[in-house]
Amino acid sequence: MKRIGMGLIGPGFVAAHHIDAVRRLGDVDIVAIAGSSQASAERKAREYKVDRAYGDFNALIADPDIQVIHNTTPNYMHFPVVMAILAAGKHVISDKPLALNPEQALAMRDAAIAAGVGHVVTFNYRGNPLVQQAREMVAQGAARGVNFVHGYYLQDWMTDPNVYSWRSDAAKGGATSALGDIGSHWCDLAEHVSGLKIDSVLADITTVIPVRYSAGASAEAFSKENKGERTPVKVTSEDLASVLLRFDSGAKGSFSVGQVLPGHKNDVELEINSSKLSLKWRQEQQNELWIGRHDQPNGLMMKDPGLVSGEALRYTHLPGGHQESWADAFTNIIRDGYAWIRNGAAMKDKPAPLPTFDDGYRSTCIIDAMLKSAHAGGVWQRVHYMPVGKK
Numbered sequence: 001m002k003r004i005g006m007g008l009i010g011p012g013f014v015a016a017h018h019i020d021a022v023r024r025l026g027d028v029d030i031v032a033i034a035g036s037s038q039a040s041a042e043r044k045a046r047e048y049k050v051d052r053a054y055g056d057f058n059a060l061i062a063d064p065d066i067q068v069i070h071n072t073t074p075n076y077m078h079f080p081v082v083m084a085i086l087a088a089g090k091h092v093i094s095d096k097p098l099a100l101n102p103e104q105a106l107a108m109r110d111a112a113i114a115a116g117v118g119h120v121v122t123f124n125y126r127g128n129p130l131v132q133q134a135r136e137m138v139a140q141g142a143a144r145g146v147n148f149v150h151g152y153y154l155q156d157w158m159t160d161p162n163v164y165s166w167r168s169d170a171a172k173g174g175a176t177s178a179l180g181d182i183g184s185h186w187c188d189l190a191e192h193v194s195g196l197k198i199d200s201v202l203a204d205i206t207t208v209i210p211v212r213y214s215a216g217a218s219a220e221a222f223s224k225e226n227k228g229e230r231t232p233v234k235v236t237s238e239d240l241a242s243v244l245l246r247f248d249s250g251a252k253g254s255f256s257v258g259q260v261l262p263g264h265k266n267d268v269e270l271e272i273n274s275s276k277l278s279l280k281w282r283q284e285q286q287n288e289l290w291i292g293r294h295d296q297p298n299g300l301m302m303k304d305p306g307l308v309s310g311e312a313l314r315y316t317h318l319p320g321g322h323q324e325s326w327a328d329a330f331t332n333i334i335r336d337g338y339a340w341i342r343n344g345a346a347m348k349d350k351p352a353p354l355p356t357f358d359d360g361y362r363s364t365c366i367i368d369a370m371l372k373s374a375h376a377g378g379v380w381q382r383v384h385y386m387p388v389g390k391k
């Protein structure tokens, strides 16, 4: 089998997990990484055991040994980096949020489709076997008649005002922080599992910590290393939000996000209530799916190849009781991305769970509606999304 050459631009926190996932595939070579300077790229290349390092992402894009490029730069770099990759006709796997706003994301989606290349956005929670099990139970009617979709995505790593990175800088992270950073994952998961589309939203957003203290250089996510003299920086983006949702079917929903909530590490929960039964999946206990019933005892389905079916079975790699985790789910999405690319990356051949730039664009439309709702004082706001092929 012909091996694929991979390059990565933006070697920070999540890049290590992209590289780990790609190494696990076995038929892809990690050719090079590009960082914000030649020195930082070389340092990261040594750390990740990668041979080539570029201080300019355009040089990596031009490397003839690279066919697939991963983008893990800060949000404000996504548009220029991804558009340059697409202009070179290379396949792209970009982290979320796809762009700073729907206008950028729409241009990226349409450019990717026009280029005829593979385009993936890493909404990695779709890669969990029991997320796919829940999705199948809804799609096949076991959870027919969804009437309520709710949950949360809560973290605590920004509780300390001394945590300051590009994420809290609206020019680099975007106008939104918690909603764009982690709310985007929750909304994608809610739509993917329920099969419904968020039609309108009513959002209330808060900046619990309006002044943070920067040590100058931008620290990596979850890093506590950013020590030294600090200067106060005013933060305008939200670190807490609550949102009411209306789905296209008439179903209702709600969710909360926050990054300043002590004790909540990476606490994602999605619950779907239908007229038949309820389903609840929580990331921190990701090998269990709770099934709620009105007329029978409630149940707990374990991630076990003998119990799950469909895409969930394809995403299950270990016997029951052998815990699979965040990195395994991430790898499932990356594996599907490369399989799609190997098959020619036609939309009709896309593995069903694989998130593309259309999902990334849609996510920016949903988050944009939430910001508009909140800034208007908390009013219902429709999601404006342009389907593929419509003008």
Ligand SMILES: NC(=O)c1ccc[n+]([C@@H]2O[C@H](COP(=O)([O-])OP(=O)(O)OC[C@H]3O[C@@H](n4cnc5c(N)ncnc54)[C@H](O)[C@@H]3O)[C@@H](O)[C@H]2O)c1
Pocket (backbone or CB within 6 Å): 009, 010, 011, 012, 013, 014, 015, 034, 035, 036, 037, 040, 057, 072, 073, 074, 075, 077, 095, 096, 097, 122, 123, 124, 165, 181, 219, 220, 221
């Ligand atoms: N899918 C997920 O669960 C997940 C998790 C974390 C982060 N993310 C996303 O991944 C992206 C990166 O986040 P992170 O937490 O890894 O950030 P990070 O700050 O840890 O890493 C970003 C890296 O990009 C580098 N960079 C900056 N400008 C560059 C340039 N011009 N050329 C090349 N490299 C450049 C930085 O030096 C840094 O090494 C963000 O968009 C974020 O939303 C996704």
